[in-house]
Amino acid sequence: MHSFLLLVLWAALGLTSSNIHQHHIETLMDNALVLRVPDSVGSMVEVPLTCGAAYQPHEVFWKKNGEELTPAVQGNHITVLVKEMKAGNYSCHLTSTGEYLNHTLILVQLDPDNRTVILEEKSPQEGHIHCSALNYNGSFHCNWKKTQQRSHATVLLIKASRYQEEISCVLDADGSGVLCQDVECPYKEEKHPIHLTIYMISHFRLEAYTKSFYLREIVRPEKLPNLHITSGQVFRWDYPDTWEKPQTYFGLHFQVKVLQSGQSCNSDNFILNNLTEETVFDVNIKSKKYVFCVRAQDKHARGPWSHWSQCM
Numbered sequence: 001m002h003s004f005l006l007l008v009l010w011a012a013l014g015l016t017s018s019n020i021h022q023h024h025i026e027t028l029m030d031n032a033l034v035l036r037v038p039d040s041v042g043s044m045v046e047v048p049l050t051c052g053a054a055y056q057p058h059e060v061f062w063k064k065n066g067e068e069l070t071p072a073v074q075g076n077h078i079t080v081l082v083k084e085m086k087a088g089n090y091s092c093h094l095t096s097t098g099e100y101l102n103h104t105l106i107l108v109q110l111d112p113d114n115r116t117v118i119l120e121e122k123s124p125q126e127g128h129i130h131c132s133a134l135n136y137n138g139s140f141h142c143n144w145k146k147t148q149q150r151s152h153a154t155v156l157l158i159k160a161s162r163y164q165e166e167i168s169c170v171l172d173a174d175g176s177g178v179l180c181q182d183v184e185c186p187y188k189e190e191k192h193p194i195h196l197t198i199y200m201i202s203h204f205r206l207e208a209y210t211k212s213f214y215l216r217e218i219v220r221p222e223k224l225p226n227l228h229i230t231s232g233q234v235f236r237w238d239y240p241d242t243w244e245k246p247q248t249y250f251g252l253h254f255q256v257k258v259l260q261s262g263q264s265c266n267s268d269n270f271i272l273n274n275l276t277e278e279t280v281f282d283v284n285i286k287s288k289k290y291v292f293c294v295r296a297q298d299k300h301a302r303g304p305w306s307h308w309s310q311c312m
């Protein structure tokens with residue numbers, strides 16, 4: 001039934017398909033083409049492939065995903081028909097069994113690319129990619145999570161830039177995050193956001209995930225170190241080692257919470273809840289059994305809060 005439908009569609013499209021769809025073919029990078037199709041069902045695109053001018057004198061043979069095509073396809077310039085998501089990696093060889101010469105990876109991307117299946121959405125506000133930085137030195141890390149059904153998907157390409165300046169990024173060993181370094185004078189006032197695009201492939205389906213942000217929106221101080229009681233009920237802590245210096249310029253402020261023992265720092269059921277700019281706090285209450293929690297935020301940029309540090 002399905003193949004019959006396809007045949008009918010093919011017949012209906014037959015006369016017009018040959019050139020009409022070619023403007024949906026884009027070069028993503030060396031050796032990789034992207035077909036932008038409105039729907040995965042019923043799409044058919046003819047794609048011209050070239051082995052390369054250097055191999056012009058040879059009678060080259062083509063393979064798809066390492067397998068010979070049947071019937072055999074020969075010639076430096078060929079055209080392949082890509083139906084739906086059945087794209088692939090086309091390689092040309094000197095003889096039908098012989099030496100590899102060149103290849104073109106053909107990928108299919110939905111247009112618009114808003115029906116994504118490869119990455120999980122973290123939240124409607126955050127989207128699919130979470131980015132964070134420990135300070136303003138230009139290093140930032142982003143991560144994502146593949147859906148269970150697409151755990152085999154891989155990252156094809158990463159692009160990051162800020163106002164036409166490229167930012168270099170290195171993929172994490174496990175393929176689920178990226179560490180980037182913006183070298184363009186990171187401490188000056190940010191006028192332009194950072195744009196990040198992660199190109200993911202699952203079989204030969206391509207999805208592009210994008211995120212735009214200012215560093216000041218993602219800088220989250222590290223968990224406060226060295227939280228301890230000095231005398232009586234006076235608590236002290238330090239600025240994180242990774243935070244910017246001098247502290248007089250890159251100031252943090254701190255949220256202090258005191259809760260009944262057993263409560264979590266996130267609980268609204270607190271005994272005391274204060275904001276301070278000091279790294280010391282005197283808990284002036286009678287009870288001796290409580291949880292003391294403290295976390296930090298950039299007091300000017302008011303970006304994300306650090307994780308809580310706590311002391312029983």
Ligand SMILES: *[C@@H]1O[C@H](CO)[C@@H](O)[C@H](O)[C@H]1NC(C)=O
Pocket residue numbers: 030031032050051052053054055102103104105
């Ligand atoms: C190999 O194929 C790519 C297209 O995928 C083409 O741009 C490139 O020029 C070819 N290489 C050579 C050596 O001809």
Ligand SMILES: *[C@@H]1O[C@H](CO)[C@@H](O)[C@H](O)[C@H]1NC(C)=O
Pocket residue numbers: 089091100103105
């Ligand atoms: C495509 O095939 C070429 C040649 O066999 C190989 O080097 C390349 O890694 C393949 N690319 C992908 C994404 O499978």
Ligand SMILES: *[C@@H]1O[C@H](CO)[C@@H](O)[C@H](O)[C@H]1NC(C)=O
Pocket residue numbers: 112114115
């Ligand atoms: C994708 O975008 C198109 C056009 O903007 C829209 O009609 C469609 O509802 C969107 N689909 C989803 C799943 O968001």
Ligand SMILES: *[C@@H]1O[C@H](CO)[C@@H](O)[C@H](O)[C@H]1NC(C)=O
Pocket residue numbers: 134135137138139181241242243
């Ligand atoms: C930026 O700060 C982080 C956290 O302290 C550090 O790991 C990284 O190496 C720093 N990068 C540069 C370029 O100084």
Ligand SMILES: *[C@@H]1O[C@H](CO)[C@@H](O)[C@H](O)[C@H]1NC(C)=O
Pocket residue numbers: 273274282
């Ligand atoms: C904590 O906040 C309360 C209410 O805003 C205020 O009355 C109290 O003085 C503050 N305590 C300290 C130690 O800052």
